[in-house]
Amino acid sequence: MKTRVPSLILGRLFIALITLTIVSFAVFFATTLLPGDTATILLGQSATPEAIAGLRTAMHLDEPALLRFLYWIVGLFQGDLGTSYANHVPVATLIGGRLLNTLKLAGLTTLVSVPLALTLGITAAMWRRTLYDRIVTIATIGIISVPEFVIATSAVLVFAVYLKWLPALSFTYDVNSFSGLLRAYAMPVITLTFGVSAQMIRMTRAAVIETLNTPYVEMALLKGASRPRLVLRHALPNALSPIANAVALSLSYLVGGVIIVETIFNYPGIAKLMVDAVSTRDLPLIQSCAMIFCVGYLLLITTADIVAILSNPRLR
Amino acid sequence: MKTPSATGTLAAWSGYRINLVGLVSFCVVLFWALMALLAPYITPHSVGAMIDMDYFGPMRPGLWLGSDYLGRDMLSRVIFGARYTVGISLAAVSIACFTGVVLGMTSAVLGGTVDMVVSRLLDAMNSIPSKLFGLMVVAAVGSSIPVLILTMSVIYIPGSYRFSRALAVNIDTMDFIMVARIRGERLPYLIGSEILPNIIGPVLADLGLRFVFIVLLLSGLSFLGLGVQPPYADWGALVRENIGGLPFAAPAVIVPSLAIASLTISVNLLIDNLPQKIRDRSAP
Numbered sequence: 001m002k003t004r005v006p007s008l009i010l011g012r013l014f015i016a017l018i019t020l021t022i023v024s025f026a027v028f029f030a031t032t033l034l035p036g037d038t039a040t041i042l043l044g045q046s047a048t049p050e051a052i053a054g055l056r057t058a059m060h061l062d063e064p065a066l067l068r069f070l071y072w073i074v075g076l077f078q079g080d081l082g083t084s085y086a087n088h089v090p091v092a093t094l095i096g097g098r099l100l101n102t103l104k105l106a107g108l109t110t111l112v113s114v115p116l117a118l119t120l121g122i123t124a125a126m127w128r129r130t131l132y133d134r135i136v137t138i139a140t141i142g143i144i145s146v147p148e149f150v151i152a153t154s155a156v157l158v159f160a161v162y163l164k165w166l167p168a169l170s171f172t173y174d175v176n177s178f179s180g181l182l183r184a185y186a187m188p189v190i191t192l193t194f195g196v197s198a199q200m201i202r203m204t205r206a207a208v209i210e211t212l213n214t215p216y217v218e219m220a221l222l223k224g225a226s227r228p229r230l231v232l233r234h235a236l237p238n239a240l241s242p243i244a245n246a247v248a249l250s251l252s253y254l255v256g257g258v259i260i261v262e263t264i265f266n267y268p269g270i271a272k273l274m275v276d277a278v279s280t281r282d283l284p285l286i287q288s289c290a291m292i293f294c295v296g297y298l299l300l301i302t303t304a305d306i307v308a309i310l311s312n313p314r315l316r
Numbered sequence: 317m318k319t320p321s322a323t324g325t326l327a328a329w330s331g332y333r334i335n336l337v338g339l340v341s342f343c344v345v346l347f348w349a350l351m352a353l354l355a356p357y358i359t360p361h362s363v364g365a366m367i368d369m370d371y372f373g374p375m376r377p378g379l380w381l382g383s384d385y386l387g388r389d390m391l392s393r394v395i396f397g398a399r400y401t402v403g404i405s406l407a408a409v410s411i412a413c414f415t416g417v418v419l420g421m422t423s424a425v426l427g428g429t430v431d432m433v434v435s436r437l438l439d440a441m442n443s444i445p446s447k448l449f450g451l452m453v454v455a456a457v458g459s460s461i462p463v464l465i466l467t468m469s470v471i472y473i474p475g476s477y478r479f480s481r482a483l484a485v486n487i488d489t490m491d492f493i494m495v496a497r498i499r500g501e502r503l504p505y506l507i508g509s510e511i512l513p514n515i516i517g518p519v520l521a522d523l524g525l526r527f528v529f530i531v532l533l534l535s536g537l538s539f540l541g542l543g544v545q546p547p548y549a550d551w552g553a554l555v556r557e558n559i560g561g562l563p564f565a566a567p568a569v570i571v572p573s574l575a576i577a578s579l580t581i582s583v584n585l586l587i588d589n590l591p592q593k594i595r596d597r598s599a600p
Contacts, residue, residue: 018436018440019439019440019443022437022440022441023440023443023444026440026441026444027444027452030449030452030453030456141581141584141585141588142577142581144584145528145532145577145580145581145583145584146532146576146577146580146581147532147535147536147539147552147576147580148536149535149536149539149552149555149573150555150573150576150577153555153559153562153569153570153573154573156562157562157565157570160563161562161563161564161565162565252445255445255447255448256445256446256447256448256536259447259448259451259536259540260447260536260539260540263540264539264559274451275451275540275542277455278451278454278455278542279541279542281455283455286451286452286455290448290451290452293445293448294443294444294445294448297443297444297445297448298443301443
């Protein structure tokens with residue numbers, strides 16, 4: 001029997017590539033739709049017409065949009081992200097360290113939330129229709145239905161205002177000691193973990209319950225297997241593929257989550273950089289940040305699909 | 317509808333079984349809808365008037381929900397905030413679902429190249445994270461209320477399209493569609509009179525869910541200061557402007573957060589507890 005896996009994965013990667021092209025097109029045109037002329041904005045109202053014309057030629061502004069799009073893409077591939085309008089620093093320098101900070105935040109959140117969510121999701125499915133399951137389900141619905149900043153403000157209220165364990169809204173840069181690191185990252189990570197885990201718990205629980213409803217699990221039940229054995233030995237191996245898919249999909253929630261969390265906690269990451277760039281209308285910076293986010297998001301979604309393909313034994 | 321006997325008659329009259337959670341969440345949604353509609357007639361104070369000497373004042377008679385960072389009445393501001401949050405989201409979700417559903421049914425009926433191109437394009441749009449898309453548009457064209465409505469409807473068209481297309485494809489294989497085609501019916505009749513009535517239940521449930529997403533996105537943008545702009549304020553903007561009260565747990569920052577949560581959780585629970593008859597009619 002010939003395997004279909006490589007062709008399926010290649011097809012998925014091809015779709016991702018097409019999507020990325022369309023997305024970069026959308027990002028470029030959404031940001032160049034800005035009314036007003038970039039050269040005039042850069043040089044200010046007092047610039048002479050000659051200076052503006054000169055800058056327009058230098059920046060290829062008088063060429064067709066499609067050509068400018070190509071210039072921009074080629075630049076991206078050469079690592080040239082352009083220069084920030086606001087402070088005339090290359091965008092790449094601005095982004096460098098910030099990206100690392102955001103990745104740290106995302107990585108920590110993943111480390112905390114994946115084990116937590118899988119445990120809660122699987123146990124909730126194991127003891128389905130018990131009080132425990134109801135509490136988990138209601139809590140996840142509550143968290144999913146609420147914007148990230150409400151989770152963040154509630155976390156601040158509980159941990160900083162009432163319990164006084166953590167600093168409220170300040171990001172301290174003292175990350176040399178372990179306790180300092182813990183205090184600095186605790187609040188953003190807690191907030192993100194809530195959002196990511198809620199999604200993951202729901203999907204994990206649904207996936208396990210779906211396999212629990214299959215005839216072979218009923219068979220195992222009839223032969224007298226215990227509840228944990230039923231779930232862990234019989235149902236879980238077959239639910240792994242949808243669970244892995246759920247993990248990757250839930251992590252894509254991070255992309256939207258960090259935008260709010262970095263702003264509210266003043267965390268020096270790339271999302272904060274982008275929100276600030278939006279208020280100063282710094283287009284090259286916005287474009288680059290947007291592309292980074294889109295690539296990250298696409299990467300997670302595509303990984304989710306590929307993991308689903310790889311872990312599906314019927315395709316092997 | 318609030319007394320048990322009334323629910324009994326309602327249930328008997330409509331033929332649907334109604335449960336308590338669904339009823340309570342329906343009442344909450346209805347409450348906010350009424351607040352939004354009647355806002356100018358029921359606010360005790362003017363939205364902009366600074367009536368409290370103190371800022372971030374506590375709850376007390378006369379100022380039932382305390383005062384905000386300028387000493388304005390929070391109750392009036394939250395009631396007016398309902399107008400912006402509910403109104404803008406409702407407008408956006410209507411545009412998004414109408415466009416998405418019409419496109420979805422059209423794709424399902426036409427099939428072939430049209431279907432493939434539209435699906436691919438909208439899928440690509442779906443892989444731009446919603447908050448990011450909002451940020452980019454705000455950066456490019458600013459954030460007036462019409463722009464916000466349009467942006468958010470564009471963001472949620474792909475999801476609605478995908479959902480309704482999946483439903484419509486199932487209906488499209490039925491015999492009565494074949495009969496209608498043979499009769500020589502045209503596209504508008506096919507989608508409006510043959511397909512839509514058969515998918516309307518799940519489509520409406522989906523509209524409710526998308527409404528929640530839009531409320532969340534709008535509040536998020538407003539919270540970042542990129543959504544509804546002063547002098548108007550939706551609930552997200554109210555949380556933003558009063559965030560300074562967070563360290564002393566002022567009602568000014570807690571109440572709008574609770575308002576958002578109560579609305580979105582209620583809509584979600586309402587849809588979860590809709591009578592099966594409405595929700596799962598012809599769902600795949």
